Amino acid sequence: MGSLELIAESRRLAILRCLAEINGHMINASVMLTILPTWGFVEIPTTVENDYIWLAEQGLIKCDDELDVMIATLTKRGLYVSKGLAKCKGVSTPSPD
Numbered sequence: 395m396g397s398l399e400l401i402a403e404s405r406r407l408a409i410l411r412c413l414a415e416i417n418g419h420m421i422n423a424s425v426m427l428t429i430l431p432t433w434g435f436v437e438i439p440t441t442v443e444n445d446y447i448w449l450a451e452q453g454l455i456k457c458d459d460e461l462d463v464m465i466a467t468l469t470k471r472g473l474y475v476s477k478g479l480a481k482c483k484g485v486s487t488p489s490p491d
Contacts, residue, residue, distance in 0.1 A: 400486075401435075406445055407486040408433040410454060410468065410476035419468035426466070452482055 412429050413419050423442045430437055446464050450457035454472035458465045474480035478488045
């Protein structure tokens with residue numbers, strides 16, 4: 395596996411963990427773009443939007459496109475993956491606390 399895929403897996407986990415920490419488990423893509431640097435990821439809007447689409451295809455989030463802004467809502471499976479209680483190929487597994 396290449397370094398770009400490892401970075402993508404880590405970024406997807408960071409997105410899930412951000413959603414898990416937010417009350418309501420919902421964040422739009424533009425807000426996520428401002429949060430990701432605190433997790434060590436500086437990205438462009440299309441990267442976050444593509445991750446939202448990919449995570450939705452895996453059933454880890456629900457993705458709505460309202461007024462040209464993508465909004466992600468964490469699913470129960472996404473919550474389990476964010477906590478390391480379930481695994482999903484393409485998403486890093488969190489380190490034990």
